Amino acid sequence: MWHITKREIYDNLNSLRFALTTILLLALMLTNAVVHIREHPAQTQAYHDATAEAVKKLEARSNNLYRLATEGPGYLYKAHSPLRFCAEGDEAFLATYARGENYFRDIANVRPLWRLTYPQETPNIYNIRPNFTTLDWAFIVGYVLSFVAILFTFDSISGEQERGTLRLILANPIPRHIILVGKFLGTFISINIPLTLAVLMNLLLISSSDAVQLNAEAWRRLGILFVIIILYTCLFIALGLLVSAAVRESGVSLVVLLLIWVSFVVFMPNTLASIGSRTSVPMAYIEFWSEGIRLGDEVREGYQDKYGDSQSTPPVHVIAEYLTVDAGENERFTEKYLNQQITQGKRARAITRISPAAIVQHLFESFAGTGLERHLQFIENAKRYAREYRDFVIDTDRADPMSLHAIGVPEGMSQKPVSTEAIPKFKDTLSLNRDFNAAVMDLFLLVLFLVVLLVGAFLAFVRVDV
Amino acid sequence: MLKTLIRRELLNNLMTFRFAAVLLITLLLVVANTAVLIQDYEQRLESYNAAVKKHDAEIRKAKTYSTMFLYLDRPPNPLSIFNVGLDKRLGNAVSVWNGHVPMLWNTYMHGTNNPFIAFSSSIDIVFIFKIVLSLMGLIFAYDAIAGERERGTLRLVLAQPIRRGQILLAKYISAMTCLLVPLILSLLLALLLLIRSIPLSSADFLRIGGIVFASFAYLSLFYLIGLLISVATRRTGTALMLTMFIWGFLILIYPNLIRAAVNPGGDIQARIKTAENQIQQILDEYKRERQKFLENEGIAGETSEFSKALELYSEVYVNPETLYSYIENVSLISDIRPEFEHFVPVAKEYFEFVEPLIIRAADKSWGIQKQAFDDIFVQQAKIDGMLLKLSPVGIYDAATQAWVGTDLRGLRDFFQAGRRYRKVVIDHLYAKGAFGSRQWFSADKGTVDWSTLPQFTFERNDMETNAKRALPDLFLLLIYNLVLFMAIVLIFTKSEV
Numbered sequence: 019m020w021h022i023t024k025r026e027i028y029d030n031l032n033s034l035r036f037a038l039t040t041i042l043l044l045a046l047m048l049t050n051a052v053v054h055i056r057e058h059p060a061q062t063q064a065y066h067d068a069t070a071e072a073v074k075k076l077e078a079r080s081n082n083l084y085r086l087a088t089e090g091p092g093y094l095y096k097a098h099s100p101l102r103f104c105a106e107g108d109e110a111f112l113a114t115y116a117r118g119e120n121y122f123r124d125i126a127n128v129r130p131l132w133r134l135t136y137p138q139e140t141p142n143i144y145n146i147r148p149n150f151t152t153l154d155w156a157f158i159v160g161y162v163l164s165f166v167a168i169l170f171t172f173d174s175i176s177g178e179q180e181r182g183t184l185r186l187i188l189a190n191p192i193p194r195h196i197i198l199v200g201k202f203l204g205t206f207i208s209i210n211i212p213l214t215l216a217v218l219m220n221l222l223l224i225s226s227s228d229a230v231q232l233n234a235e236a237w238r239r240l241g242i243l244f245v246i247i248i249l250y251t252c253l254f255i256a257l258g259l260l261v262s263a264a265v266r267e268s269g270v271s272l273v274v275l276l277l278i279w280v281s282f283v284v285f286m287p288n289t290l291a292s293i294g295s296r297t298s299v300p301m302a303y304i305e306f307w308s309e310g311i312r313l314g315d316e317v318r319e320g321y322q323d324k325y326g327d328s329q330s331t332p333p334v335h336v337i338a339e340y341l342t343v344d345a346g347e348n349e350r351f352t353e354k355y356l357n358q359q360i361t362q363g364k365r366a367r368a369i370t371r372i373s374p375a376a377i378v379q380h381l382f383e384s385f386a387g388t389g390l391e392r393h394l395q396f397i398e399n400a401k402r403y404a405r406e407y408r409d410f411v412i413d414t415d416r417a418d419p420m421s422l423h424a425i426g427v428p429e430g431m432s433q434k435p436v437s438t439e440a441i442p443k444f445k446d447t448l449s450l451n452r453d454f455n456a457a458v459m460d461l462f463l464l465v466l467f468l469v470v471l472l473v474g475a476f477l478a479f480v481r482v483d484v
Numbered sequence: 485m486l487k488t489l490i491r492r493e494l495l496n497n498l499m500t501f502r503f504a505a506v507l508l509i510t511l512l513l514v515v516a517n518t519a520v521l522i523q524d525y526e527q528r529l530e531s532y533n534a535a536v537k538k539h540d541a542e543i544r545k546a547k548t549y550s551t552m553f554l555y556l557d558r559p560p561n562p563l564s565i566f567n568v569g570l571d572k573r574l575g576n577a578v579s580v581w582n583g584h585v586p587m588l589w590n591t592y593m594h595g596t597n598n599p600f601i602a603f604s605s606s607i608d609i610v611f612i613f614k615i616v617l618s619l620m621g622l623i624f625a626y627d628a629i630a631g632e633r634e635r636g637t638l639r640l641v642l643a644q645p646i647r648r649g650q651i652l653l654a655k656y657i658s659a660m661t662c663l664l665v666p667l668i669l670s671l672l673l674a675l676l677l678l679i680r681s682i683p684l685s686s687a688d689f690l691r692i693g694g695i696v697f698a699s700f701a702y703l704s705l706f707y708l709i710g711l712l713i714s715v716a717t718r719r720t721g722t723a724l725m726l727t728m729f730i731w732g733f734l735i736l737i738y739p740n741l742i743r744a745a746v747n748p749g750g751d752i753q754a755r756i757k758t759a760e761n762q763i764q765q766i767l768d769e770y771k772r773e774r775q776k777f778l779e780n781e782g783i784a785g786e787t788s789e790f791s792k793a794l795e796l797y798s799e800v801y802v803n804p805e806t807l808y809s810y811i812e813n814v815s816l817i818s819d820i821r822p823e824f825e826h827f828v829p830v831a832k833e834y835f836e837f838v839e840p841l842i843i844r845a846a847d848k849s850w851g852i853q854k855q856a857f858d859d860i861f862v863q864q865a866k867i868d869g870m871l872l873k874l875s876p877v878g879i880y881d882a883a884t885q886a887w888v889g890t891d892l893r894g895l896r897d898f899f900q901a902g903r904r905y906r907k908v909v910i911d912h913l914y915a916k917g918a919f920g921s922r923q924w925f926s927a928d929k930g931t932v933d934w935s936t937l938p939q940f941t942f943e944r945n946d947m948e949t950n951a952k953r954a955l956p957d958l959f960l961l962l963i964y965n966l967v968l969f970m971a972i973v974l975i976f977t978k979s980e981v
Contacts, residue, residue, distance in 0.1 A: 291604030363600025
């Protein structure tokens, strides 16, 4: 078996495709590293500046519990992933922050309470540049590496059959599956030489630059990503061997493989996503907007009906109750809209899992800390923090015996100053465990694809007539 | 002799597996995606119609002139199915008023706009052609000469009394005839699906004709690239690897490499800051003149009786993100209390003086905003576009976008129409004497009759404009074709067998 593997590797090392692949992968990975080193510091800096600014604003309000209760914690920013060079995901489209503010006009001379909202504008709306895909790892692996794997395997069996060398090999007393494993290993190693080289160069460049700091967890994530790359490469090698064994001419084998590649890697993820997104369409933005206003009016009218006209001022507790209900209703409605959007996004992604390229894209996003899963985690963090913040205000107010405990009414709240340290600060964190749980399904599917293709390749090769 | 050669090549090409496979996959991809795209278009059209209806109802609700807000909605382009360009990405609704000049920067989306599904780029028919046609062209070409050389049949052919150029021509003509079959067939199927649900005008059919022509030139260019490699190499294996890697580079890598190489130049924030200051100056000047008027009349001060009477507030500020200037000088009251009745003549004079001032200030700040937009966004897009034109993919994309009108110029037409409309509305208001009328700020003596307000209509450009915009790119494609063909003939005539 080693003999076959060795022979295969020698064959490949001397070939044009090996040279071209090495150049291509190296160039791509180095570009990726250079771009990341150039762009990452500014992005991280922007995140830190924005967070510091938000904390400063929050602390400026800290002397007054009433202001803390009505104006809220301010902007909550999504932490910047240091592994963005692995998968850009749809970071360009997703919001980088959530708002914990009140921006509504005064109602009956009282300011409404803050609520958690999510920006709805698309950051991409002024983008008039041509369509680009970022040259991240996900692209280099998903598109380029799979393409290369096809070019390495399309003639590995059909080519030998054409040249007649397959007869020679099979004439030896070696079982066929050993030959197949030998070929598989040979191709695998020959693709992995330039790949590993390129990945190492990329990481060397990135980790040696002062601009990017990778901690232990980032390296663990990179390790997982490398395993995924290997699985994905194996998958395409298996596919190549399968087709190459099933078809007699290498020309035909190449055409078949290219067509499979084009359909599964280029077209399916996008076409299926747009079909999937049709299955659950959220309400239109205009509708969301007017419905939100209607809901606010409804709550106000309900309270006016209950507690008399606006001429006489209702007791502070009634106002406080109204304000809490108003903010709560609004926040629930905003969340409902967000959930509708998320459901659509998930549906669109779920259906694309037929394509291994899409699976790898999802996996890369999950482990690089970008994309949808990451965003969901951020939203979860923001919601948890919002609860914490509200509880903090209520508890601080309760601790003061002088207070009337009417949250949101200036004269009904504790007048004591609050210490800046005691106010909870928002911290956006990432958990590898959670990412792993989210990615298990994709990992399983990837392995399943690989196993099916390997079995297919084995069956096809066993039945080859020489 | 040429005829015999062509016939032989044609048969060779048509009876192959690759032809059948390519035909099948092209038809499949185009039909499946067209069905998806048509649904998508219909959804966008629905959301457009809903937005128009809503905005129409909104304007009718306004009782006074000063509380009217006009919104313009951009209809989706039915030909965006062929090349979506910027049609889906950029905002499709914009407000227009005497203090607001509609512009690309101030748009928003009227329909569903979910960032969580933005990850999938929409596949249009040109995108399919970009990938499939180029692959097809190369697959048909890589062994055209190298294969014959390997098999030894080239010697036989060359032994005949034919010129070498003719052999190439025969190969070219027959391969292109074959390759046109999937192109034309899939387009016909797409059209069949299309006209069942979307009405197309005769100009649209001519535009589609333009797309077919561009696709043909693109396909031919890739065939010639393959042929060049085939002529220059001795073995099919080498030719194949070279063509495949060149394909990968041109289609997958080059367009994306540009973004990595070209950084958005200059300090955007600084540029925005300068423009912001300039706009602020215009607004300050407006405020000064307004103040002068109020002082002359002896009614200055935000807390004066006059301001109270009209519940007048005036806010002037610039949005740093879009450099949008807001001049709000709205009085929302609909009834004037009897004790303030004596202010009405002054108020009429005031608005008659101030509103034209606002119009001028908005016009001026639009000029600055446009310059900044050009410097920050358009410049960058132009550089990208130019670099992309080094690759056939970029030219093909630009040419087809120009044909269907989903490029930047096509979208800017909409905003131009919006600005024209703003002028028409302002003229209409002048003609009706609206600025100096009681109905500007009060509805107690009858509300405004909106039925005479001119309506906004947006017609896409005529075909000639599209053709004119697409022509340079088409020309470039043809030149590339010609140069390549000459290079091939040159190499082939000098090569040994």
